[in-house]
Amino acid sequence: MAIELLCRKIGMTRLYDESGGSVAVTVLEAGPNPVVQKKTPEKDGYSALQLGFLSRSPKNLTKAMKGHFEKSKVAPLRHLKESRVAAEDATKYEVGQDVRCDLFEAGQIVDVIGTTKGRGTSGVVKRHNFSVHTEGHGTHEFFRHGGSIGSNSDPGKVIKGLRMSGRYGNERVTTRNVRVMKVDAGRNLLFLRGSVPGHANAVVRVRVAPSAG
Numbered sequence: 001m002a003i004e005l006l007c008r009k010i011g012m013t014r015l016y017d018e019s020g021g022s023v024a025v026t027v028l029e030a031g032p033n034p035v036v037q038k039k040t041p042e043k044d045g046y047s048a049l050q051l052g053f054l055s056r057s058p059k060n061l062t063k064a065m066k067g068h069f070e071k072s073k074v075a076p077l078r079h080l081k082e083s084r085v086a087a088e089d090a091t092k093y094e095v096g097q098d099v100r101c102d103l104f105e106a107g108q109i110v111d112v113i114g115t116t117k118g119r120g121t122s123g124v125v126k127r128h129n130f131s132v133h134t135e136g137h138g139t140h141e142f143f144r145h146g147g148s149i150g151s152n153s154d155p156g157k158v159i160k161g162l163r164m165s166g167r168y169g170n171e172r173v174t175t176r177n178v179r180v181m182k183v184d185a186g187r188n189l190l191f192l193r194g195s196v197p198g199h200a201n202a203v204v205r206v207r208v209a210p211s212a213g
Contacts, residue, residue: 001083001084001085001086001089002085002184002187002207002208002210003049003051003083003103003174003207004031004050004051004081004083004113004168004205004207005031005033005099005101005103005205005206005207006031006051006052006053006054006203006204006205007025007029007030007031007050007053007083007106007190007203007204007205008029008053008105008201008202008203008204008208009026009030009053009114009176009196009198009199009200009202009203009204010026010027010189010200010201011026011027011200012025012026012195013025013027015053015181015182015191016150017181023181023193024193024194024195025181025182025191025192025193025194025197026191026192026194026196027189027190028101028190028192028196028206029189030101030104030148030189030190030193030206031098031099031100031101031188032098032099032188033051033052033053033098033099033100033108034051034052034072034074034077034096034097034098035049035050035051035072035093035094035095035096035097035098035099035116036050036052036067036068036072036074036077036080036095036097037049037050037072038050038090038093038094038095038097039082040087040090040110041053041087046084046085046092047050047084047085047087047089048082048083048084048085048090049078049082049083049085049093049099049100050080050081050083050200051080051082051083052074052077052078052080052084052144053077053078053079053080053081053083053203054068054077054078054079055076055077055078056076056077056078056202057076058076060075060188062139069085071100072095072096072150073096074095074096075120076077079203081205083195083207091178097138098109100185100188101118101160101183101184101185101188101189101190102183102185104180104183104190104206104208105183106180106182107179107180108180108208109177109178109179109180109204109208109209109211110178110179110180110206110207110208110209111175111176111177111178111207111208111209112173112174112175112178112192112204112205113172113173113174113175113194113197113199113204113205113206113207114171114175114196114198114202114203114204114205114208115170115171115172115173115174115187115194115198115202116169116171116197116199117169117198117199118167118168118169118170119168119169119170120167120168120210121165121166121167121168121212122165122166122167122168123144123146123165124145124146124163124164125143125167126168127163127166127168128163130146130163130199131145132144137171146163146164146165149162149164150162150211155209166197171187173197174211175196175197176204176209177209177211178192178193178194178196178209179192179193180192180193181193192206192207201203
């Protein structure tokens, strides 16, 4: 169980490592995430921190949400997410305290949780990486089709879970074991090696990988 820092995906760029090699990195605006609420085993049955990210106008809030933020003495925030943490880790934070990107350090291994880009209805070649049919004799107008979807008499039906065309993307994905290349605490920026799920300006969550903990 680790704190999942809410971050905004800015885009991609390149950094140079110690050997002079060019490394593609994703730049994230990493917080700050104010602690809006603390959950305790005595009161709630489990231990967690509710973190917020990105400010919003109070006029768009319901009365319940206004009261929630006023009770915590935190300005209204657009995104709220809970991070399940150990009880001893929760004692290190107080309501209203900011959790920042200095939670991480260069060289650390993290997991990134986000929602992939929605690509609409797609065929089996794009959605499942099916091979394209040979453009030879006997193949007409069906170069990107999926082929047979079942047998004749036994079992006589299409098997559940068969890979076919359909909605592609727009689903939660966890990219595991991503290396932190650089932490810019002054500008609240994280530089992660490679790509992470989501479009530009998408909100993702970053946590220390269990294998690295």
